[in-house]
Every structure is written in C-alpha cells, then in structure tokens.
Amino acid sequence: MNRTVERHRNILDFALSSLLRRKGKNLSLWVVYTIVVFLIAAIVFYTHALKREAALVLQGAPDMVVQKMVAGRQDLVPVAYAGKIAALRGVSSVRPRCWGYYFDPISGANYTLVASESPSPAPGAVDIGSGVARVLRVGRGDLLPIRSSSGAPMLLTVRKVLPCVSELVAADLIVMSEGDLRDLFRIPRDLATDLAVTVANSDELATLAVKISQRFPDSRPILKSEILRTYDSIFDWRGGMMVVVLAVAVLSFVIFAWDKATGLSAEERKEIGILKSVGWETGDVLLLKFWEGAVISLSAFLCGVVLAYFQVFFLSASLFEPALKGWAVLYPRFRLVPEVDPYQLVVLFFLTVVPYTIATIVPSWRAATVDPDAAMRS
Amino acid sequence: MIELLRVTKSFHPGKSNQFTALQDVSLTVEPARVTALKGPSGSGKTTLLTLIGCMARPTSGRILLRGAGIRGIPAGAGNGEVEITGLPERFLTGIRRETFGFIFQHFNLVKGITVLENVMLPAYPTGERCGAVSQRAMELLALFNVARHAASRVDRLSGGEAQRVAIARSLINRPSIIVADEPTAHLDTRLSREFMQIVRSLKAEGKTILVASHDPIVYDSPFVDSVVEMRDGRILGGGATP
Amino acid sequence: MILHPAVLALIVASALTGFMVLYACWYGARILLQWEIRSGSERQLGLERRTYLISTLLCFAFAVQILSLFLYVYTADRLHGLFSGAMCAAGTLNVNRYGYPVLVLKAVTFLLAGVWLIVNHADTRGYDYPLIRIKYALLLLIAPLVLTDGILEYRYFAGLRADVITSCCGSLFSRDRAGVAGDLAALPSGPMEWLFFAGMIATAACGIRFNRTGSGGYLFSVVGTLAFFIAVASLISFICLYYYDLPTHHCPFCILQKEYGSIGYALYATLFGGGVAGMGTGALMPFRNRGTMAAVIPPLQRRLVVATLVFYLLFTLMVCCRMLLSPLRLG
Numbered sequence: 001m002n003r004t005v006e007r008h009r010n011i012l013d014f015a016l017s018s019l020l021r022r023k024g025k026n027l028s029l030w031v032v033y034t035i036v037v038f039l040i041a042a043i044v045f046y047t048h049a050l051k052r053e054a055a056l057v058l059q060g061a062p063d064m065v066v067q068k069m070v071a072g073r074q075d076l077v078p079v080a081y082a083g084k085i086a087a088l089r090g091v092s093s094v095r096p097r098c099w100g101y102y103f104d105p106i107s108g109a110n111y112t113l114v115a116s117e118s119p120s121p122a123p124g125a126v127d128i129g130s131g132v133a134r135v136l137r138v139g140r141g142d143l144l145p146i147r148s149s150s151g152a153p154m155l156l157t158v159r160k161v162l163p164c165v166s167e168l169v170a171a172d173l174i175v176m177s178e179g180d181l182r183d184l185f186r187i188p189r190d191l192a193t194d195l196a197v198t199v200a201n202s203d204e205l206a207t208l209a210v211k212i213s214q215r216f217p218d219s220r221p222i223l224k225s226e227i228l229r230t231y232d233s234i235f236d237w238r239g240g241m242m243v244v245v246l247a248v249a250v251l252s253f254v255i256f257a258w259d260k261a262t263g264l265s266a267e268e269r270k271e272i273g274i275l276k277s278v279g280w281e282t283g284d285v286l287l288l289k290f291w292e293g294a295v296i297s298l299s300a301f302l303c304g305v306v307l308a309y310f311q312v313f314f315l316s317a318s319l320f321e322p323a324l325k326g327w328a329v330l331y332p333r334f335r336l337v338p339e340v341d342p343y344q345l346v347v348l349f350f351l352t353v354v355p356y357t358i359a360t361i362v363p364s365w366r367a368a369t370v371d372p373d374a375a376m377r378s
Numbered sequence: 379m380i381e382l383l384r385v386t387k388s389f390h391p392g393k394s395n396q397f398t399a400l401q402d403v404s405l406t407v408e409p410a411r412v413t414a415l416k417g418p419s420g421s422g423k424t425t426l427l428t429l430i431g432c433m434a435r436p437t438s439g440r441i442l443l444r445g446a447g448i449r450g451i452p453a454g455a456g457n458g459e460v461e462i463t464g465l466p467e468r469f470l471t472g473i474r475r476e477t478f479g480f481i482f483q484h485f486n487l488v489k490g491i492t493v494l495e496n497v498m499l500p501a502y503p504t505g506e507r508c509g510a511v512s513q514r515a516m517e518l519l520a521l522f523n524v525a526r527h528a529a530s531r532v533d534r535l536s537g538g539e540a541q542r543v544a545i546a547r548s549l550i551n552r553p554s555i556i557v558a559d560e561p562t563a564h565l566d567t568r569l570s571r572e573f574m575q576i577v578r579s580l581k582a583e584g585k586t587i588l589v590a591s592h593d594p595i596v597y598d599s600p601f602v603d604s605v606v607e608m609r610d611g612r613i614l615g616g617g618a619t620p
Numbered sequence: 621m622i623l624h625p626a627v628l629a630l631i632v633a634s635a636l637t638g639f640m641v642l643y644a645c646w647y648g649a650r651i652l653l654q655w656e657i658r659s660g661s662e663r664q665l666g667l668e669r670r671t672y673l674i675s676t677l678l679c680f681a682f683a684v685q686i687l688s689l690f691l692y693v694y695t696a697d698r699l700h701g702l703f704s705g706a707m708c709a710a711g712t713l714n715v716n717r718y719g720y721p722v723l724v725l726k727a728v729t730f731l732l733a734g735v736w737l738i739v740n741h742a743d744t745r746g747y748d749y750p751l752i753r754i755k756y757a758l759l760l761l762i763a764p765l766v767l768t769d770g771i772l773e774y775r776y777f778a779g780l781r782a783d784v785i786t787s788c789c790g791s792l793f794s795r796d797r798a799g800v801a802g803d804l805a806a807l808p809s810g811p812m813e814w815l816f817f818a819g820m821i822a823t824a825a826c827g828i829r830f831n832r833t834g835s836g837g838y839l840f841s842v843v844g845t846l847a848f849f850i851a852v853a854s855l856i857s858f859i860c861l862y863y864y865d866l867p868t869h870h871c872p873f874c875i876l877q878k879e880y881g882s883i884g885y886a887l888y889a890t891l892f893g894g895g896v897a898g899m900g901t902g903a904l905m906p907f908r909n910r911g912t913m914a915a916v917i918p919p920l921q922r923r924l925v926v927a928t929l930v931f932y933l934l935f936t937l938m939v940c941c942r943m944l945l946s947p948l949r950l951g
Contacts, residue, residue, distance in 0.1 A: 001506075002503075003505030003506075004505060005505075006505040006506065006507055006508070007502070007503055007504070007505035009508065010501075010502035010503070010505070010508060011502055011503065013501055013502075013508070014495075017491055017495070021490040021491070040625075043625070044625050047625070077833055102771060122841055147495060156424075161441065180404070201580060228701065229701060229702055232701055232702060233702055236623060236624045236625075237623050239623075239624075240623025240624055240625060240627070240628060241623060243623075243625050244623070244628070249626075258723075267489070269488075271488050274472075274486045274487075274488055274499075275499065277433065277482070277486065278475075278480060278486075278499055278547065278548075279471060279474050279475030279500045279501040279551065280471070280500075280502070280503050281466070281468055281471040281472070281475075281503060282471075282669065282672050283468065283672065286500075286505040286672065286676055312618075343626075343698065345693060346687070346691055346694075347625050347629045347691070347899060349624065350626075350629035350632065350633050350687070350691065351628065351629050351632065353758045354632070354633055354636065354684060355632065355636065357680065358636050358640065358680060358684075361640075361673070361676055361677055361680060362673065364676075365673040368672070369669045369672070371433075371434070372428075372433040372434070372467075372471070372474075373428040373433040373434050373812070377424065390662075391661070391662070435665070436663075464657065464658055464748075465747050466657075466668055466747060466748075466749065467665075467668060467669070468744065468747075471749040
C-alpha cells in the first residue's frame, strides 16, 4: 500500500518537474484550456444565476394571475370578475392589480410601473428601483418627470429608492399610488391590468384554473409554476445553445490537445526512451503522462472556473449578456447574487476535463510504448 | 549466472528488410566476473546486451537467469533459475530494474534536471521512499567523487563526470549485474583507465559485469576475466578465457 | 429535447465511453483470436502493448461511467421542476419509457465494469497473462450493455418534453401500485429489517470464515451479492422511511436531495462499492489455483473481502444510526 502511494508521489514529482521543463509548449496548452473552461463555466454560472434571479422575482408573485384576452391579445380585465372568482370554492382572495410598462425616450429604457396598495406612496410621490435612480440620476426628494398617455407631463416626487435583495427584481421598478397610475395610463376605474388570485390549497390550482377558464371564456389564468418552468426551460435552452456553439471551441481545443500530445519532440521521445531503459515500465510512463495531464487539467479547470466566477458575479458577465439575458436592455449594471453549487462543477468537468483526458489517452500510450532498447541504439 | 542457449534475434521477420542481428548464440556469463564483448560495430554486441538486459525478447532460443532472486516469478528446477525468454514486458522491466544496472555509450542522462534526480530516476517506479533513495544516491555520488555537483544540472558536467553520474545511476537499485555498452567511447585514455578502476572495485563487491567494447583499454585490461569476440552476429571461438 | 448543459455533458460522456469501449473491443477481439503468449513475434509484442492501451481506456471509460451514473440521477433530480407532477428524480425518470431502463443499465454496467477491473488487476499480476481470454470475453459481454445504455440515454433525453404530466415517487413507490417499484415498496418493513440485518451478518460471517480458512469463497460471494440486492430492496422498503420520517414515502431518490443532507450518495456509494468487491471475489474464484494466479488471487481476494465488509459495515452503520435517531418507529 505504502509503496503504491510512494510510487505515485515519486512519479507525480517527476511529472511536475518535466512540465516545468517544457514551459513553452505546456503554457500554450494551459492557456487555451483555461479559456475553454472559462467560457463554458461562465455560461453555466450565468444561466444558473439568471434562473435563480427569476425564481426570486417570482417568489412574491401570486399563485395564479388571471388576464383577459381580446382577439388573442391581453386586455384590461373588468374588476367585476374579481368578486365572481372570489366566490369560487377554494379561492382565498382575489386582488385586482394595476401595472404597466413605461418607455422613457431620454434614457431609452423601459420601466415597470406598479400601483401598490400598502404602503402606498401618497399621490404625487413614487418609490423607485436602484436601476431607475442610476439611469435617471435622481435620488430622494428629486422630481421625476413622466409623460402621461394624454401627452401632459406629470411631475412625481421620489419618496425613496428601494433597497434590493436582487437587482433583477427591483431595479426597474417605479412604485406609485393607484390613482396616479390610472391617471397616467388613463385606465378606467372599473378595469385592472390583471387579477392576482391566491388559493388555500395549492394542489387545487390546476382544477381552479380550469374552472375559471370555463366560467370566463375570455380569460387566461396563468400559474406561477408554469411561469417558473417556462423561465427555467428558456434559460436552460439558451445556455444549452451557447454550449452547443461552444462545443466547436471544445472540439478544436481537443484537436489541439491531441496534436500537442501526439507531436512529441525528439527530446521528449529520447527522454522516455531513457526512462524505459533504466527500468520504467510502460505503465509507469502512462502514469507519468496521466499525472502531467491531471496537473494541467486541474489547474486550468480551477483557474477557468475562478475567472468565470469573477466575470459573472463581479463584472456582470459583460461578455455574454446580450446572448443570454435577452429580455431587455434594461439594466446598465446589475449584479447577480454569487452562487455556485458542486453540481455545476461536475457538469463543467464533464464538458471539459473528460474530453481532454480521453483525447490524450492514445497519444500517451504511443509515447509510453517506445522500445526500451531505443536508448541503446541512439 | 546468465545462460544463453541458441539465441537468435531478427528484426522485421518475413519482410523484405529482414535483418538478423544475432544468429544461434550460446553463451554463459559467470557471476562475479567481468566479461567483455569484443568486436566491430554492427557485430551484434549491443543487441546481445539488450537481450540479456531484458530490454527485448529473442526471436528464438532461451535465456536463463540463475540466482538473480526475482520477485513475483516462481523459480524453476530448484536452483533459482528463471527463464526470461517468454516473459511479458511488464515483468522483464521488473527484472531489469531490480537485477541490472545500465551504463550507456552516450551516458543517457536526462537533460534539464539535476544530477541527484538523474541518479534517483530508476528508483522512482519502485515505490521506495524518496528520502531513502536520495540518501543512497548521495552516498553513491560521494563514492564517485561527484557529490558536489548533486544540485547542478547535468548539462554542466564534463564527460568524465557525466560518466560517473551514469555509473551512480546504474547502481541505485543495488543490481547484481552491471551492463555497459561502449562505456569508454567518449572518454580519453586517462578517464578510460579510471573507468576500469571503477569496474575493478565493482567486481570486488561481487557484481557481475558485462561490457561491450572495441576499445583495447577495456578488453585488454587485466581486470577482465573473459573476452567474447563477436562478428556478424555470431560468437568467434565461443567465449575463450585469456 | 431539453438542452440543459448537464444533459449535453451526459450525452457527450456516453458517446465518448461508447467510442472507447468499441475501440477496446476491436482490439480485444483481435487479442482473443491472435494471442500466442509463447511467440516472440512482433505481432504478439504489438498485441501485448495494446493491452496497456485497452486497460487504460477501459479504466477511464468505467470511471466516466461511474461518474455519469451519479450525474444522471442528479440531473433527473434537478430537472423535476420542468415536469408537472415530478417532485424528484423518480418523476423525471418516469417521463418516458427509457428513463428507468437507462438507470438500471447504468447500475448493471457499473457492477460489471467493477468486476472487470478487478479481474484485469489480477491478470496483470501474472506473467503469463492467465486470464486474458476470460477478460476480453467479459469485455465483449459488457460492451453491448454500455452501448445500449448510451443509445437509450440519448433517446430518453431526446424524448423529454417539458409539461409532460408524470407520476412521481409518491404514486410510483406506493404500496398499492402494481409493478416492481410498488412490489418493493409493499415489502413488509418488519421482516425486511430482519432480512437486511441477517444478510449483512451472514456476509460478515462468510467473509471472516473465508479469510480465516480460505474456504467458502463462492458462498461469500453469493451471500454478498444477495445482501446487495436485499439492501437495495430494503432501501425502498424501510430505510428511506427512516430518513424521511414518513411511514409511506418509499422514494429511493429523494434521499439524494439536499434536504436530507445528500446522505443518499454516501449510502449508494458504500452499497455499490461493497457489491462490486463482493462480486469480484466470486468472479476470481474459478481461477484461484490456475498457474501463477495461485500466488496473486488469494491475497487479492482477502483484500476484496475486507473491502466488502468495510463498505457494508459503513452502510449498516449509517442505517442503524438513522433508525435509532429517527423519531419514526415502524411496527
């Protein structure tokens, strides 16, 4: 047992020293390796973080939202529906909600305007998300000009800037009183944007949704779980697409690694010949090559992952933002909550280290089967 | 003792470039003696050494090692005799590592690593503790008067020093047989004589030594017990003792 | 098809393993046909060198296979959110008809691959390659399984559609459901507990006897293998219940989740480790007196027996601890 461990240690030692002796060759391989790991890791981390953000966004969302459809498009829903839905067995409450999007031509960004009931800002006052504050350069007590649907400008006072758990949730929010919002968008009193429905027993959600769509054929109930699932699969799909695109990168890297491993220099071939002639066995040389590969793989993997982590969580993934986020050019700067779990690392390992290792088996074996008497015949 | 019975070695058999390096060679090498293989280059000396040294397998014939004390392979016929002819590479390597020490014509030191590491190289795969090996290596380097170079790279050594490092390396696994192929080819007369002195001291320790050389300093040396002359892959005169 | 990065990783992994195993098989078949240990010909020398390549390839292939077994279950567990009705891996695997066969195939190839590596290890210790034909015949047996596994795995993932309504562990592993899963769950917990401990104790007794006297190797292996299957059945029948503190939740996958401290991985790792070592002991039995193997196999078998007992002991300890600590008491 001890001997086996010592043998590994000795050979690992020698592997390290021979890697250092061939710095040039190994460094180029290592750099390419690190870049590949970095790219894929960044995508995996980023998708995962976005999914988490989406889950956070939806955390406070109601179990079910009921919209009204007119000619296949969403329309304002009559507040009268709320009472009828509330009367259904199993529904614990129904709340009409007023909200909308506002495009600000000056900053070129879209904001989400929400009417809040409790604790509602007084008429004429608003709470704004940190993103809005940053883009419009307004703070507490400043005036926020908004153009209403009638074309008349409305001046609103900023009551506070909202603290944020997750930037994605609150960055683009402008919270105002219901009256202001109705005035702004000219929404009649008897209509609302949609209805938020809460249900006593979540197992009955699906049944209730069916009931509602039967009772109000022009309505569309949307379940929170459905939204969550859609987000999940959209993000996974986007991440997967990017990985497929990057598969080309992995493939070319693998070919590069194969080439590096196959193209033994005369010096290296001679060295392996010497090792074999002084009593190294084919298995020992294979072990040497294995350790060399393992050292390169693990260090490149570690380095790539750490770089990706910084890029995603501290530099806001500026490289992939357009491809992966894709829902708006809303957030000039937003930070994801850092989170990595071992599962992602295993996936990354499978996508990078495994192909590399397999690509180097055959070349290593070729190198290891140099004739032991080759050294005698040089 | 090493015994070769009608050993033939051909390269590329059955092809147009077939080449027979050794033909029907029978030879007995006595233990604790110095045996010199003499002959021009291309006479099959090196091939013979590679076969004896378990680096290659003969095409036909048998090679027996006696009293070598090889682990993992049951000895036949009660006298500790092992036939190495049909053994797979893995076991040949094992025997080679434990039983033989090699000194090569070009010294074959690995460039870019230190003298000490070079000497320790054959012991790495045995799984012996690193500390023990490096202590033994230092003792050997001291014995051959090159201990002061232990930490320097082999590229900086002179021919004679490289030779002595190579000898130290061949002894690291405490082999019972030393095989040397043209050891004096790159040495001047003084260093060649010095080498023969080392050979003498190794012989005094009870090691079996097998040297292939066409240098008279080697085969005419008084420390050589028997000279085997070779030509065209055959032995002339069959192991005559001077 | 769901383009989750993990799904891609699994497909890539099984494509690569399949490729490696095929490559190994090609040369394995040549070795079976052309092997002549007595010959010093270059062809023989070439084949001998190939054996290094094949061993290395298969070591890697099987290592990847083992990792991908866990990754597969874990991925299934992760994807459950995409399917209505799925609450853990059980539901996701049930989305189409390939999910469970792939899992079973992966487990079977894991066990066989482990046995193969043990036989290979013994074979390389003998200078006359005594097991070489058996080894490569076994490889030709495993290869189709690995390939089928890869193909089915692809079809499973290709057939995954979000929104499929599936039935999850609650209904799948409930007592009154027909089918294997239901049958396993319906095994009465009281007698199963007895059977489980009896199996473990019998394995230990046989193992100790074998290591003391050198006889009863087959018995040990058979008992050890039986104990493995009993333990799998017990896991569904009663062990899980203690981990969940629920008298009716029989799911063998939920224990892999974080809520239960991912203890499932430790349970499965020790169980499969013990199973492989136990089966390997038996696989070596027929050759223990063959030529050079007489000096190699007995010590190896002794170590395997120790490994089996240690793995099973750890497994049993984990189970016992939980049974004692859990507030749940089964009748």
